Structures are given as C-alpha cells and as structure tokens.
Amino acid sequence: MAFPLPPPLPTQKGFTPTKSKIKSCFSASITMNHSLDCLFDEGYRADVSILMDYDNVIYAHASILGAASPVLKGMLKQSRGHRRNRKQAISIRGVPPEAVRLFIRFLYSSCYEEEKIEEFALPLLVLSHVYVVPRLKRLCELWLEQELMNTENVIDIFQLALLCDAPRLSFICHRFILRNFKPVSASEGWKIMKKSHPKLEKEIIESVIYEDVAKKERSRKINERKTYLQLYEAMEALVHICRDGCRTIGPHDKILRDDQAPCKYEACKGLEMLIRHFAQCKLRGPGGCIHCKRMWQILELHSRLCADSDLCKVPLCRSVFL
Numbered sequence: 001m002a003f004p005l006p007p008p009l010p011t012q013k014g015f016t017p018t019k020s021k022i023k024s025c026f027s028a029s030i031t032m033n034h035s036l037d038c039l040f041d042e043g044y045r046a047d048v049s050i051l052m053d054y055d056n057v058i059y060a061h062a063s064i065l066g067a068a069s070p071v072l073k074g075m076l077k078q079s080r081g082h083r084r085n086r087k088q089a090i091s092i093r094g095v096p097p098e099a100v101r102l103f104i105r106f107l108y109s110s111c112y113e114e115e116k117i118e119e120f121a122l123p124l125l126v127l128s129h130v131y132v133v134p135r136l137k138r139l140c141e142l143w144l145e146q147e148l149m150n151t152e153n154v155i156d157i158f159q160l161a162l163l164c165d166a167p168r169l170s171f172i173c174h175r176f177i178l179r180n181f182k183p184v185s186a187s188e189g190w191k192i193m194k195k196s197h198p199k200l201e202k203e204i205i206e207s208v209i210y211e212d213v214a215k216k217e218r219s220r221k222i223n224e225r226k227t228y229l230q231l232y233e234a235m236e237a238l239v240h241i242c243r244d245g246c247r248t249i250g251p252h253d254k255i256l257r258d259d260q261a262p263c264k265y266e267a268c269k270g271l272e273m274l275i276r277h278f279a280q281c282k283l284r285g286p287g288g289c290i291h292c293k294r295m296w297q298i299l300e301l302h303s304r305l306c307a308d309s310d311l312c313k314v315p316l317c318r319s320v321f322l
Helices: 019-025 028-042 062-068 070-082 097-109 114-130 134-148 154-163 167-179 181-185 188-196 198-243 268-280 290-305
Strands: 048-051 057-060 088-091
Touching: 028 097, 057 062, 057 097, 062 070, 062 097, 070 088, 097 114, 114 134, 114 154, 134 154, 134 167, 154 167, 154 188, 167 181, 167 198, 188 198, 198 268, 198 290, 268 290
Parallel strands: 048 088
Antiparallel strands: 048 057
C-alpha cells in the first residue's frame, strides 16, 4: 500500500519554498543570534552599565554577561553588593570603547564582523584573556596567526601572547621573528621593546644566535650524510664494475654486450673514467696526479670495508692495504 504524498507547503507572494530557503528561515542558531543582537543593540530591560574610556557607556544584561564570563559574573556579584537599589555598573577601561562594544556583542551572540576583528584583534585578545572567554580568545589567535601577522606588528603580538598565556601564538610569533629577523629588528615595535623590555630583546637575540648555530650544524650533518652516501655509492659501483662489468669496462673474463640494461649506479660513469685514467697514467705513484690519488683513496677505503677479501674481485683489495 502506497502512502499518500504530503500536501505542499503554503506559499507566500514572492516566496518559493526551496530547501535552502526553508533551512535559512528556520535555522535556530541564525534566529537566536539575530534576537540576541537586537537585545544588545536595543538594551531592552538592561540592568548593567559598562563604563569605558572617554565617558562612553554600554547597557547590557547581567544574566548574559555572567553566563558568558566567570570574571564578569564575579564583578557583577561584587557590584550588586555595593548597589542594592541602583542599576549595577562595572568598568572596562584601558582599551578602545569600540573594542569593548565588539567584546560585549560577542558575549551575546558570538557574532563578529571581519573588518572589526582585523582592526581590534589585539585589544580583543586582551579582553578575552582577562575575562576568560576561550572561544573569542581562540578566534583572535587564529586571525593573528593566519591573517594579520607581519614584520611591523609581530613584536607587539609576541609580547601580548606572552602576557595573555597564548603559547601557540607566542611560538608562531617566535618562529616568524627567527625567519624574518632583519626586517623585524628594524621595526618600530622592536625599538620600543628594546627600551621597555631589554630582557626580552636579549632572549630573542640569544634564540636567533642559537637557531643560526643549530642551522649550521644541521647543514654540516646533511653535507656529511651526503658525502657518506656518495662514498657508499662509489664503493658499490666499484664492486659492480669489477664483478659484473658496466658499459665499456669490466673484468677480463666478462663479455660486455652492447644491449645490456642501463646501469643503476649513478657513480659508474665517473668511476669508469677514473679507472681508465688510473690504468694509463704514468704518474700514479705517491705524489702523482690528483686523479690517481683519488683512485688510491677509493681502493684503500674499499679494502678497509670489504668483508670478504678472498673472494673480492676488486684489484689490490687483499694485498696492498692490509
């Protein structure tokens, strides 16, 4: 038995009930955020006055502020004890009033405008840390990490990250400073830090020196590893030439074919040329040409590393370098 189709949704003039429009119209989060924004903007039955710099005032609701921030909750409790019959008042000073307004709006609806975040990310980071609003603090950290950090403001961000207990942001700032030390050290923020926090400047310089030394050490180890790999490949190629033959050179009992597969050892070509030179050079004795000295070194190194000299086909492996 087939179930009957449901009746169509009622339509309004100029409105077609598509799936996306229905979802947007009945989204609880969007509707709730809009209502909270209106409540903040209109200040309907607000019971808290927030005093700011330059005699600015914001009216808000104690229940929302207390639910969003444990610090504000404590401040409101204290204010209630002093003002039993009057509207509560708390003070948020030391940052731009517009930043305070953005902060309070975020406590209501978690909404923000990107251009405002770009402008007030640093004071909002401070406010979110002081009043313990982790979501806003993380948002400010992300904006500073990914969008706003540059050589001119990284020192300011770094100092605030240390003060506001933002370890990830301070680490990213420190790494940015190490990578761009020259332009950063010429910025105005660096000059101010040098006067106000000389100890921090000293620590950064020491870390730059340490990073430079560590970088040179890593480069040295990489070069050593590269040399070891080249020597290892040369040893493998030498055994390959003397045992199997390669291209145009090989043992006397080996027939070299023109159609043999390409050699897998990159060092073979240069080693073949070195062996041919060594076989024909008349100055290959001690104090002779540098190419022959190189060949003697390769033969000596092989003889010291060879695990089975009795069966090895490399010339002079057993008799010369024991």
